[in-house]
Amino acid sequence: MTAAASRLDDMFIALADPTRRAIVARLARGDATVNELAAPFDMTLPGISKHLKVLERCGLITRTRSAQFRPCHLERAALDEVADWIAENQRIWSQRFDKLDQHLRGLQGMPGTAPPQHGEDIHE
Amino acid sequence: MTAAASRLDDMFIALADPTRRAIVARLARGDATVNELAAPFDMTLPGISKHLKVLERCGLITRTRSAQFRPCHLERAALDEVADWIAENQRIWSQRFDKLDQHLRGLQGMPGTAPPQHGEDIHE
């Protein structure tokens, strides 16, 4: 099975690289060309080009064509999907803790600590 | 240069894998042993063990020892760092757009579209 990565996967992967996050940070200040984006980094142009492709694949940036330049543009809505995942999980986790189920922790982590799982609803 | 990944890197990397996100989702319902975590997946135990190590490295889970079991526990605070990064960036991006700097978009993406950058403050 090759190439089955979800959009969420791609988003997290894209953000996992510090160079890419720096590029994104730069783009937050306004559109920029590939050369401009490459300037601060000790990396060749093709290297940057690859990073941009990753950012493009997950929808974080788009590229238009203007003469021989290909200005990069940040898509502000793209972060929402990740933000939603995080928010949803923070909600769920807190809920769980509010139920005080966790004060047993450390006493016995044996099987059975968890509620009776039936459906395995991995809700992603 | 080996092993220079930041905690934020590790966090995004950990969340980039669907199996690991599923494990995390499962743990949100309560602590669980490695075998319990492995059950829903078509993967060998050592495979799961590796995933757990990744989750542990970034602080998303901790493991205690209870007899021959090593129950995994979700650290609810760990998500905060990522959440903060996301929130901060959403804020910045929106700010930028509120300034109406972007309605020029498409007219000319030429160098100079961005404000005078001096310090390259990559603020991460």
Added chain:
DNA sequence: TGCTTATTTGACTTCTTGGTTAATTAACCG
């Protein structure tokens, strides 16, 4: 037309990742 600038593609290398099987460590149970 031919030169220059901007960017991408291709081919290649190296390191990492995700997964496997087989063997090992740990701790319980009879």
Added chain:
DNA sequence: CGGTTAATTAACCAAGAAGTCAAATAAGCA
């Protein structure tokens, strides 16, 4: 003690990621 269960480590492999250099493409400019 000896056997069973839980989990990890070790050794390995295939695929992917990150980076390089060299060549190709695209579009302005003289």
